[in-house]
Amino acid sequence: MNRSPHDLLASLSEMLPSHPQLGTFLAAIWNEVESANNLADFCRGTAQSLQAATAATAVQFQQQQPNGEWRKIASNGNPRSVTASQFEKWLHAEIVPGETASLLLTLPDEPNRMLILDGATRLSPGYLQAIREVVILALARFLQSVTQSQRATHLKAILSMVQRWQQTDDLPSLLNQMAESSTEFFQAERASIFLWDKPKHQLVGRPALGVEDGKLVVPDDKGVVGAVVQTGQSRRVDDMLGHEVNRDIDKQLEFHTHSLLCVPLLDRKAKVFGAFELINKRSGNFTTQDQQGLEEIAVHAAAVLESSQQIAELLESRDRIAAAQAAEIQLIGESPPMLKLRKNIERIAATKLPVLVLGENGTGKEVVSRMIHYHGNRRGQPLVSVNCAALPDTLLESELFGHEKGAFTGAHETKPGKFELASGGTLFLDEIGDMSLPGQAKLLRVLENQVLTRLGGQIDIEVDVRVIAATNQDLPQLVKENRFRQDLFYRLDVVSLYLPPLRDRGNDILILAERFLVEFARKARRETPTLSSDAQSRLLGHAWPGNIRELRNTMERTAFLCDRDIVTAEMLPIDTNRSPQVQQVPTQLDLTEATNRFQADFISYHLERSGGNMSQAAKNMGLHRSNLHRKMKQLGLLEERE
Ligand SMILES: Nc1ncnc2c1ncn2[C@@H]1O[C@H](COP(=O)(O)OP(=O)(O)OP(=O)(O)O)[C@@H](O)[C@H]1O
Numbered sequence: 001m002n003r004s005p006h007d008l009l010a011s012l013s014e015m016l017p018s019h020p021q022l023g024t025f026l027a028a029i030w031n032e033v034e035s036a037n038n039l040a041d042f043c044r045g046t047a048q049s050l051q052a053a054t055a056a057t058a059v060q061f062q063q064q065q066p067n068g069e070w071r072k073i074a075s076n077g078n079p080r081s082v083t084a085s086q087f088e089k090w091l092h093a094e095i096v097p098g099e100t101a102s103l104l105l106t107l108p109d110e111p112n113r114m115l116i117l118d119g120a121t122r123l124s125p126g127y128l129q130a131i132r133e134v135v136i137l138a139l140a141r142f143l144q145s146v147t148q149s150q151r152a153t154h155l156k157a158i159l160s161m162v163q164r165w166q167q168t169d170d171l172p173s174l175l176n177q178m179a180e181s182s183t184e185f186f187q188a189e190r191a192s193i194f195l196w197d198k199p200k201h202q203l204v205g206r207p208a209l210g211v212e213d214g215k216l217v218v219p220d221d222k223g224v225v226g227a228v229v230q231t232g233q234s235r236r237v238d239d240m241l242g243h244e245v246n247r248d249i250d251k252q253l254e255f256h257t258h259s260l261l262c263v264p265l266l267d268r269k270a271k272v273f274g275a276f277e278l279i280n281k282r283s284g285n286f287t288t289q290d291q292q293g294l295e296e297i298a299v300h301a302a303a304v305l306e307s308s309q310q311i312a313e314l315l316e317s318r319d320r321i322a323a324a325q326a327a328e329i330q331l332i333g334e335s336p337p338m339l340k341l342r343k344n345i346e347r348i349a350a351t352k353l354p355v356l357v358l359g360e361n362g363t364g365k366e367v368v369s370r371m372i373h374y375h376g377n378r379r380g381q382p383l384v385s386v387n388c389a390a391l392p393d394t395l396l397e398s399e400l401f402g403h404e405k406g407a408f409t410g411a412h413e414t415k416p417g418k419f420e421l422a423s424g425g426t427l428f429l430d431e432i433g434d435m436s437l438p439g440q441a442k443l444l445r446v447l448e449n450q451v452l453t454r455l456g457g458q459i460d461i462e463v464d465v466r467v468i469a470a471t472n473q474d475l476p477q478l479v480k481e482n483r484f485r486q487d488l489f490y491r492l493d494v495v496s497l498y499l500p501p502l503r504d505r506g507n508d509i510l511i512l513a514e515r516f517l518v519e520f521a522r523k524a525r526r527e528t529p530t531l532s533s534d535a536q537s538r539l540l541g542h543a544w545p546g547n548i549r550e551l552r553n554t555m556e557r558t559a560f561l562c563d564r565d566i567v568t569a570e571m572l573p574i575d576t577n578r579s580p581q582v583q584q585v586p587t588q589l590d591l592t593e594a595t596n597r598f599q600a601d602f603i604s605y606h607l608e609r610s611g612g613n614m615s616q617a618a619k620n621m622g623l624h625r626s627n628l629h630r631k632m633k634q635l636g637l638l639e640e641r642e
């Protein structure tokens with residue numbers, strides 16, 4: 001244990017009468033602090049004065065290297081060589097007195113150093129401890145003054161570097177210049193600047209020196225650079241922690257990363273928009289000073305990059321990509337409910353209102369949420385999905401709101417939640433009805449205040465997220481049963497969109513079936529087969545409990561399994577047992593009444609399946625439309641409909 005400088009001084013004054021040589025030593029070592037040119041000089045001078053102060057036969061300073069080995073930095077006299085096992089033993093004991101006294105000189109964030117005094121047999125442990133503390137104090141002061149003067153030189157170099165960058169407005173050459181000058185400045189082998197393409201969950205590294213065409217694309221949740229953009233914290237990795245490095249990239253580039261330093265690039269609002277990475281320090285590992293230096297450079301780099309004209313162009317092209325994505329989302333269907341739904345989506349996409357999407361499984365709730373996102377002005381920002389049913393309560397909260405390091409067992413590092421990741425964009429909460437009550441309470445708070453606190457965190461983090469929630473459950477019923485918060489229900493239910501089950505979409509079944517058939521026939525590299533009229537009737541008559549997902553799977557199997565040009569009803573892989581039946585007519589009715597009841601049920605059934613489309617229903621029943629109309633009038637069905 002080191003004492004405070006005050007206590008140390010008091011103890012030294014007590015020792016002075018019995019160790020008069022101490023006074024000369026203190027004056028000499030202080031002189032080294034003031035005048036030594038570098039660390040070796042300092043150690044050499046100190047070794048000399050120490051030999052006098054301790055009457056040792058030889059004195060040496062050793063320094064531990066990043067690979068764990070020890071290297072002599074200075075000595076006086078004729079020091080004996082020391083074995084690795086001795087170093088190992090001495091490293092675990094602060095002072096080893098005896099024939100040879102070894103004193104460990106540890107400084108925070110610095111490599112280990114050791115002072116070895118040969119033939120120092122007569123010295124008391126108290127005296128040795130005082131010597132050790134004096135050397136540590138002097139060493140720390142010396143290194144601090146070196147760092148300060150180095151820092152001044154660093155700052156000057158950074159300034160001239162940044163001035164050069166400001167004269168370049170072409171983005172690729174700017175990025176190139178940044179990477180090249182920092183590689184040189186930090187004595188690294190490579191450098192990359194990664195720009196975060198959030199909507200695509202990718203990091204685009206430019207330039208990656210040594211990479212063909214200078215461009216590298218990596219997922220935004222992998223490796224050190226992924227961790228840096230996700231957490232906004234710098235990382236330094238050396239060989240001992242090498243498992244953190246994304247070795248896939250190394251393999252791809254036939255390169256071995258042994259040390260790495262990566263810092264975030266922050267915009268004016270302190271949001272991460274990229275990362276600056278240096279790879280392989282030419283000698284040893286990156287130091288704390290390197291990290292501070294790169295963080296400083298990153299501040300300037302971020303400012304220059306942010307004002308670069310071409311970043312705007314990059315964002316525009318991102319918008320073009322988003323527009324292309326929007327065009328790709330298909331909400332197929334021409335039935336009245338689907339036409340209305342499409343109109344509603346267009347109307348609400350431009351707003352930030354929360355949306356609740358309701359409907360059975362497989363009815364297209366996720367497709368709808370993607371349409372809302374990609375047709376709105378948030379489309380250049382991320383769309384993040386969370387399935388609330390797939391996560392246990394305990395994980396759900398940290399997944400949504402993030403956690404701080406140490407918030408719970410296993411929280412080895414700070415992690416932002418999906419809310420933060422969706423910042424500026426949209427969060428799709430699927431199966432919201434399955435969210436736990438504590439989760440609901442937190443969600444409500446975020447929706448109301450637009451701020452969140454990470455699990456185990458103290459500070460409020462502002463979030464700007466549009467929430468789209470979906471469920472196949474009866475939320476009002478869950479509210480009645482106290483399984484869903486009423487206030488949250490009202491919050492989410494500002495706009496609700498209902499997706500009818502496929503069986504109620506009438507002819508949409510055939511439109512969808514044909515589209516899927518075309519899609520999968522192309523995949524199966526075959527001509528698209530046609531659906532016979534009995535196959536069409538079978539499709540229209542099936543209940544589709546799995547909705548569009550089931551229809552899609554059925555058509556996929558048909559495209560791959562049916563080897564004819566025409567698909568007949570028997571060839572369809574449909575489980576007919578699950579189709580609804582026309583209601584059984586009670587046997588106590590007379591024949592006319594029973595026939596009428598059957599006809600009414602039968603017609604209603606087909607009308608329902610055709611989404612109210614009379615022509616289609618008539619066709620499915622093998623009738624002319626006018627005959628169906630007459631029949632319906634006769635059965636009193638028209639009044640009901642009008
Ligand atoms: N109107 C539609 N047009 C084209 N494809 C659709 C349509 N609706 C759904 N699909 C397709 O059907 C499948 C299921 O859709 P989706 O995942 O959106 O349903 P969901 O209601 O979210 O299901 P779940 O409740 O099970 O999560 C997807 O492959 C989707 O692309």
